[in-house]
Amino acid sequence: xxxxxxxxxxxxxxxxxxxxxxxxxxxxxxxxxxxxxxxxxxxxxxxxxxxxxxxxxxxxxxxxxxxxxxxxxx
Numbered sequence: 754x755x756x757x758x759x760x761x762x763x764x765x766x767x768x769x770x771x772x773x774x775x776x777x778x779x780x781x782x783x784x785x786x787x788x789x790x791x792x793x794x795x796x797x798x799x800x801x802x803x804x805x806x807x808x809x810x811x812x813x814x815x816x817x818x819x820x821x822x823x824x825x826x827x
Contacts, residue, residue: 762807769806772817773799 777798781791805813 765807765810766803769803769813770799772806773802776802 774795777795780798781794785791785794809816
């Protein structure tokens with residue numbers, strides 16, 4: 754594993770966090786009933802996506818593309 758500079762780490766965390774906001778917001782909007790549940794769900798999605806993007810890098814993004822590939826085949 755190669756060493757990453759600070760800017761790459763921040764970009765990976767930021768982009769992963771933005772993906773988590775979108776996915777978590779969409780999921781929590783339809784599946785939670787309270788504001789606390791919404792915030793907790795959103796926090797989990799943001800943390801998981803940000804850490805996944807930071808740790809796995811391009812493999813994370815390729816996995817997300819594969820996970821949502823059903824949109825490409827319509």
